[in-house]
Amino acid sequence: MLEMTREDFEELVAEALDRIPPELTRLMDNVAVFVEDEPPADDPELLGLYEGTPLTDRGEWYAGVLPDRITVYRGPTLRMCGTREEVVEETEVTVVHEIAHHFGIDDARLHALGYG
Numbered sequence: 001m002l003e004m005t006r007e008d009f010e011e012l013v014a015e016a017l018d019r020i021p022p023e024l025t026r027l028m029d030n031v032a033v034f035v036e037d038e039p040p041a042d043d044p045e046l047l048g049l050y051e052g053t054p055l056t057d058r059g060e061w062y063a064g065v066l067p068d069r070i071t072v073y074r075g076p077t078l079r080m081c082g083t084r085e086e087v088v089e090e091t092e093v094t095v096v097h098e099i100a101h102h103f104g105i106d107d108a109r110l111h112a113l114g115y116g
Contacts, residue, residue, distance in 0.1 A: 002083070003078070004087060012087065013035055016091050016092040027103070031069070031070060034072070035074060036073055036074070037073070037074050038073060049069075049070070049071045050068065051069045055102060057104065068102055
């Protein structure tokens with residue numbers, strides 16, 4: 001398994017977020033991004049997870065709720081990648097994938113776009 005500190009991995013996630021075009025980040029609303037070492041035990045290969053209400057599903061009722069949560073998992077990413085460059089690429093794909101869920105884009109469309 002490739003070794004990388006949590007701080008270095010968090011920096012890669014931050015850099016991936018910085019590469020999201022500003023016209024999209026301006027549209028993101030009430031969402032927080034976290035890094036965790038491992039995913040839930042029932043899905044040990046999960047790279048990222050979006051939890052919340054996509055922008056496309058929000059209505060007038062949406063007020064005073066906790067932020068949506070995007071979590072990127074360090075352990076499975078490092079286990080599947082052989083080089084730092086692969087980790088950078090996979091982290092960026094995972095971040096874009098989970099942000100796309102925030103915008104209401106489903107897995108089928110993401111796979112078609114290459115963000116599987």
